[in-house]
Amino acid sequence: MMFNSLLLALRSIRRNLMRSFLTILGIVIGVGAVITMVTLGNGATKAVQTKVSVLGSNLLMVRSGQRHGHGGAGSGSVPEFKEADAEAILSQIGGVAAVAPEARASVTVVANGRNWSTNVTGSTNAWFKTGNWTLASGRLFSDDEQQGGAAVCIIGETVRRELFGGEAGVDGLDKMIRIKQFSSMVVGVLSSKGQGQMGGDQDDTVLVPLHTLQRRVTGNRIVGTLLVSMEEGSDSTPLKASLQQLLRERRKLAEGDDDNFNILDTKQLAETLSGVTQVMTTLLGAVAAVSLLVGGIGIMNIMLVSVTERTREIGLRLAIGALEREVLLQFLVEAVALAALGGIIGIVIATFASMILARVMEVPYMFDLSINLLSFVFSVGIGVVFGYFPARRAARMDPIEALRHE
Amino acid sequence: MNTVNASKAQQTVAVTPDSTATTAAPPLSKTGSPLIRLIGVTKVYGAGQAELLALKGIHLDINAGEFVAIMGPSGSGKSTAMNILGCLDTPSDGQYLFHGAHVESLSRDQRARLRRRYLGFVFQGFNLLARTSALENVELPLLYRGESATARRDASARALQSVGLGGWEGHTPGELSGGQQQRVAIARAIVTEPAVLLADEPTGNLDTQRSQEIMELLRGLNTDHGITVLMVTHEPDMAAYAHRIVRFVDGRVDSDIPNPNPTKKQPVPATEGRP
Numbered sequence: 173m174m175f176n177s178l179l180l181a182l183r184s185i186r187r188n189l190m191r192s193f194l195t196i197l198g199i200v201i202g203v204g205a206v207i208t209m210v211t212l213g214n215g216a217t218k219a220v221q222t223k224v225s226v227l228g229s230n231l232l233m234v235r236s237g238q239r240h241g242h243g244g245a246g247s248g249s250v251p252e253f254k255e256a257d258a259e260a261i262l263s264q265i266g267g268v269a270a271v272a273p274e275a276r277a278s279v280t281v282v283a284n285g286r287n288w289s290t291n292v293t294g295s296t297n298a299w300f301k302t303g304n305w306t307l308a309s310g311r312l313f314s315d316d317e318q319q320g321g322a323a324v325c326i327i328g329e330t331v332r333r334e335l336f337g338g339e340a341g342v343d344g345l346d347k348m349i350r351i352k353q354f355s356s357m358v359v360g361v362l363s364s365k366g367q368g369q370m371g372g373d374q375d376d377t378v379l380v381p382l383h384t385l386q387r388r389v390t391g392n393r394i395v396g397t398l399l400v401s402m403e404e405g406s407d408s409t410p411l412k413a414s415l416q417q418l419l420r421e422r423r424k425l426a427e428g429d430d431d432n433f434n435i436l437d438t439k440q441l442a443e444t445l446s447g448v449t450q451v452m453t454t455l456l457g458a459v460a461a462v463s464l465l466v467g468g469i470g471i472m473n474i475m476l477v478s479v480t481e482r483t484r485e486i487g488l489r490l491a492i493g494a495l496e497r498e499v500l501l502q503f504l505v506e507a508v509a510l511a512a513l514g515g516i517i518g519i520v521i522a523t524f525a526s527m528i529l530a531r532v533m534e535v536p537y538m539f540d541l542s543i544n545l546l547s548f549v550f551s552v553g554i555g556v557v558f559g560y561f562p563a564r565r566a567a568r569m570d571p572i573e574a575l576r577h578e
Numbered sequence: 579m580n581t582v583n584a585s586k587a588q589q590t591v592a593v594t595p596d597s598t599a600t601t602a603a604p605p606l607s608k609t610g611s612p613l614i615r616l617i618g619v620t621k622v623y624g625a626g627q628a629e630l631l632a633l634k635g636i637h638l639d640i641n642a643g644e645f646v647a648i649m650g651p652s653g654s655g656k657s658t659a660m661n662i663l664g665c666l667d668t669p670s671d672g673q674y675l676f677h678g679a680h681v682e683s684l685s686r687d688q689r690a691r692l693r694r695r696y697l698g699f700v701f702q703g704f705n706l707l708a709r710t711s712a713l714e715n716v717e718l719p720l721l722y723r724g725e726s727a728t729a730r731r732d733a734s735a736r737a738l739q740s741v742g743l744g745g746w747e748g749h750t751p752g753e754l755s756g757g758q759q760q761r762v763a764i765a766r767a768i769v770t771e772p773a774v775l776l777a778d779e780p781t782g783n784l785d786t787q788r789s790q791e792i793m794e795l796l797r798g799l800n801t802d803h804g805i806t807v808l809m810v811t812h813e814p815d816m817a818a819y820a821h822r823i824v825r826f827v828d829g830r831v832d833s834d835i836p837n838p839n840p841t842k843k844q845p846v847p848a849t850e851g852r853p
Contacts, residue, residue, distance in 0.1 A: 187708070187709045484703075492694060492698075493723075495687050495691070495722075496686065572666050575701065
């Protein structure tokens, strides 16, 4: 009986190819949207995780100011970090591999007759270690250059490309560039890192020794951020606690006072960011699931029209001896077959769409079997739920009335 | 004439358990009594002020192998009677015995089983499935009987052959003339080898020549295959093919007379195109 119903259902789907296609379009779009959204969302999460790991996984970023709000630089009442804080952390806390004091300023750099707006970072050679940076060419700063605030710099790939063009990582080396008001020699080029976790271009920077920045650009001795890199395998929780304790002492905070600095753990950041993308994925998937539901209503709508339109056919089937449940099953199977067909087409379309979109959005394509299966099962379920009502209506018809229907 | 056909009909009406049945088709027994017997059947439509008495106590016996024409003006109750005889409807009061079984007390599904087993229907409007081949149309009742694909195909091809449409299996109703469509419909009605064929104005949509062809076909089914034929018609020419003419007026049987000289085979000019 089941097989016959399937045969009958497929026959009537075939008889109305165009309508059948339009009927399942809602399901196709729904399933396609759900799978595409979730697949791309997973890809984005993966991309974020990859990029945060590029940033350095064992990194603590210490900033001045309250934890909540951007009180840091402008608030005045909060003391800024000094270079000495970095030295104190390195010498007094165990498990710290490197500490880099970092200060930044926005500047326009000029060279080769071109100019480029970027930011200049003042730090020490420890900055390479804390940020997982490597050199594409050239050398690090010498100790003398770091101490004396020499006019030397290491440029990021983006800056290099904009100013000098030519071969990646090489051209521009040993040339002079003007940073704000002073001329500086390019001693090295950073290896490219690409887009950062916040979407910014990490290669768009110029690195100078901290003293150089303080003397020639900012004119103060403020250190904006302390980058603390932990030794491999060390636990961040006790390290963070002792770091907090040390900084409270150095900043002379009394017992009940709130911290006037905050410590950001990149691992935490990674988790937060992937948490955000996952929430986005779920949200987009849910919106798409609503469209799947709308697709189901579309199926019900068309099935009701179909039942009305085929009233005489139903009357005939009943007259020649079809049982109520056979007619019910036929229309139910028809709805389910339509929904399942829509699900399959949706999966195929979603596979291609997410492959293409993943490439466009520069996130990895990650095939997710469970969402494909879930969407398919869900669309079949929608066929059952929304097909039942029209099918029951067909099955309960009076054959005499139905045969008389015009 | 009745003796030969009656034995055939009784053979057909043997009780066979339905393969898909959860409740078996009603037992049919009692040889010797008429195949169909209506006893004091009334049918009331509506209620209260709008109440309409379509049948006012009908008594009718039909033996296996008969060819009965039912006539009467519109609203005389002949269609209502036909629906009850076809087990599509139940009487409001009275009894309908189909080979001894009380149809009036059967459930909807039981009546459906009875129809698929013993009855064939031919309608004025053909009622073929559009965009479906003649063969698939004829197969339809066999699908509900749960026959195998090859059995369906063979039986349907044979049925089409017997109505003179051999070679037209793959054509859809849109590609067939009215007369051919009605012949497909007849093939569909007889493919299950029914005991009774109920034809509701089978020639109502056809011109005279096609009508005569259809009537020849029905008469052949009656005489050669022993199928009991009940036919509603407006046209005296068509009723003249039957052996008995029952006339309804105002919800009652007005006259029930034998037709001693049914129309014989007429010289029919070459039928419309065969492949």
